[in-house]
Amino acid sequence: MAAIRRTVFFVSDGTGLTAEALGHSLLSQFEAVEFAQIRIPFLDSIAKAHAAVARINGQSESDGMRSIVFTTLVDQDLADIVHQADAYCLSYFDTFLAPLEAELGVKSSHTVGRSHGSADSSEYKRRIEAINYTLAHDDGITDHDLEQADVILVAVSRCGKTPTSLYLAMQFGLKAANFPLIPEDFERGRLPGTLERQRGKLFGLTIQPERLHSIREERRPGSNYASLANCRQEVAEAEKMMRREGIRWLDSSTKSIEEISTTVLQELHLR
Amino acid sequence: MAAIRRTVFFVSDGTGLTAEALGHSLLSQFEAVEFAQIRIPFLDSIAKAHAAVARINGQSESDGMRSIVFTTLVDQDLADIVHQADAYCLSYFDTFLAPLEAELGVKSSHTVGRSHGSADSSEYKRRIEAINYTLAHDDGITDHDLEQADVILVAVSRCGKTPTSLYLAMQFGLKAANFPLIPEDFERGRLPGTLERQRGKLFGLTIQPERLHSIREERRPGSNYASLANCRQEVAEAEKMMRREGIRWLDSSTKSIEEISTTVLQELHLR
Numbered sequence: 001m002a003a004i005r006r007t008v009f010f011v012s013d014g015t016g017l018t019a020e021a022l023g024h025s026l027l028s029q030f031e032a033v034e035f036a037q038i039r040i041p042f043l044d045s046i047a048k049a050h051a052a053v054a055r056i057n058g059q060s061e062s063d064g065m066r067s068i069v070f071t072t073l074v075d076q077d078l079a080d081i082v083h084q085a086d087a088y089c090l091s092y093f094d095t096f097l098a099p100l101e102a103e104l105g106v107k108s109s110h111t112v113g114r115s116h117g118s119a120d121s122s123e124y125k126r127r128i129e130a131i132n133y134t135l136a137h138d139d140g141i142t143d144h145d146l147e148q149a150d151v152i153l154v155a156v157s158r159c160g161k162t163p164t165s166l167y168l169a170m171q172f173g174l175k176a177a178n179f180p181l182i183p184e185d186f187e188r189g190r191l192p193g194t195l196e197r198q199r200g201k202l203f204g205l206t207i208q209p210e211r212l213h214s215i216r217e218e219r220r221p222g223s224n225y226a227s228l229a230n231c232r233q234e235v236a237e238a239e240k241m242m243r244r245e246g247i248r249w250l251d252s253s254t255k256s257i258e259e260i261s262t263t264v265l266q267e268l269h270l271r
Numbered sequence: 272m273a274a275i276r277r278t279v280f281f282v283s284d285g286t287g288l289t290a291e292a293l294g295h296s297l298l299s300q301f302e303a304v305e306f307a308q309i310r311i312p313f314l315d316s317i318a319k320a321h322a323a324v325a326r327i328n329g330q331s332e333s334d335g336m337r338s339i340v341f342t343t344l345v346d347q348d349l350a351d352i353v354h355q356a357d358a359y360c361l362s363y364f365d366t367f368l369a370p371l372e373a374e375l376g377v378k379s380s381h382t383v384g385r386s387h388g389s390a391d392s393s394e395y396k397r398r399i400e401a402i403n404y405t406l407a408h409d410d411g412i413t414d415h416d417l418e419q420a421d422v423i424l425v426a427v428s429r430c431g432k433t434p435t436s437l438y439l440a441m442q443f444g445l446k447a448a449n450f451p452l453i454p455e456d457f458e459r460g461r462l463p464g465t466l467e468r469q470r471g472k473l474f475g476l477t478i479q480p481e482r483l484h485s486i487r488e489e490r491r492p493g494s495n496y497a498s499l500a501n502c503r504q505e506v507a508e509a510e511k512m513m514r515r516e517g518i519r520w521l522d523s524s525t526k527s528i529e530e531i532s533t534t535v536l537q538e539l540h541l542r
Binding site: 042090099110171262 | 275277285286287288289292293295296297299300301302303304310312313339343345359361363364366367368370371374375376377379380381382395398399402403406409431433434437438441442527528529530532533534537542
């Protein structure tokens with residue numbers, strides 16, 4: 001059990017997701033400390049700034065120790081209010097904008113809420129289209145419009161194709177189809193024709209057979225599909241096929257969908 | 272057209288997604304500058320650090336202006352190498368870890384790649400389960416296991432239910448079902464019974480009729496479904512129903528899925 005407990009606030013004029021992501025990566029470096037984490041998003045008025053200060057001060061008082069506050073507040077007046085809280089405040093914008101202004105030789109615009117793009121922007125529309133495409137091309141549902149895909153994941157069932165495809169669409173706006181590799185593919189000894197024509201977009205996932213076995217057991221306990229012997233054989237066949245066809249692939253066993261997706265981008269030179 | 276162009280590198284020992292997200296929010300404050308952005312993920316060896324330096328230096332030379340480099344490198348040896356590049360380097364960890372160590376009174380562990388959680392962690396499994404649940408409960412496919420949902424989005428067709436549900440699952444590990452509001456619901460004058468029993472989990476989306484019209488026209492041009500008159504009527508009926516039933520809701524017209532999702536969390540007190 002962690003001996004030290006601290007409360008951390010992420011205060012933002014937008015969603016606070018960026019503040020929280022950076023905060024997490026910093027806080028994860030302190031294993032000896034247990035952090036209670038509170039996000040205060042959409043802080044966009046003087047009244048909300050004062051309410052946040054009251055909440056932070058109340059927390060500091062009940063903890064008997066000052067809270068830690070990460071802020072991404074573009075509006076200087078709001079930032080000034082929040083930074084008066086009885087807390088240890090770290091401001092991303094105060095810290096980085098001034099040096100960036102000096103380096104770039106221009107002033108920053110101090111515009112609120114630009115990081116996720118507006119819902120009207122073409123980039124945002126592309127993301128939504130990519131999500132729709134990816135849902136329509138999950139698990140080999142169809143090979144219609146497959147030539148529009150940016151990437152096509154292939155793997156035996158339960159290697160993480162679906163969550164990875166959705167992440168690629170949602171985060172990067174990529175049209176990500178995915179196809180299961182099934183015993184018929186292995187018996188035929190080559191890729192389905194529709195996939196062969198899109199060879200440059202293929203990326204394979206594989207997995208440790210023991211892990212696949214435990215994942216499949218949760219879904220279909222005691223089945224041949226889930227048996228360790230079958231998992232071993234399917235994985236071996238899939239890896240043999242990917243090696244023979246020159247498909248780039250990685251072992252997803254211990255990787256998060258963020259890590260898998262980033263690797264796919266890198267290997268297929270997608271950005 | 273932007274008069275100033277600069278190249279920005281995001282260098283990380285992990286995916287670099289956090290470095291990039293924070294970098295975007297900072298760079299979006301400089302509208303007068305056009306940034307070419309390059310992510311260098313998984314930098315986890317001395318050799319890769321030197322390769323990154325060579326790449327950065329090459330870019331600085333061909334640009335005729337030094338590159339800007341954001342780093343989230345936990346390993347100090349690797350960070351030291353990268354920071355020798357001919358570039359303007361900003362390090363999140365150098366900047367924030369030392370002050371945090373002082374505030375917390377403990378040293379940071381300098382452990383690489385902890386921010387997305389391991390694929391074995393219970394939090395990660397919860398995310399994957401949430402994605403599967405959400406896909407199985409998209410667009411009212413089934414009301415089986417609906418009592419397991421953390422949130423149920425309701426809206427007329429094409430308001431953003433599906434992408435928002437997926438984002439809630441992927442980012443926050445929430446089981447997010449969604450149901451379309453259809454003319455039959457409006458005629459009946461009350462919510463479907465299955466939804467009434469989950470009233471506390473309901474959150475509504477609405478949209479400006481003009482925007483809905485243009486979105487639907489892209490899918491079914493010239494149809495009654497897409498006509499402005501029909502969009503106006505459906506939106507009015509849906510808002511009337513949500514008001515009458517006391518369902519919290521927001522207008523998704525100009526909101527990103529991140530903004531909608533954050534609002535849903537806040538309104539339903541989900542974190």
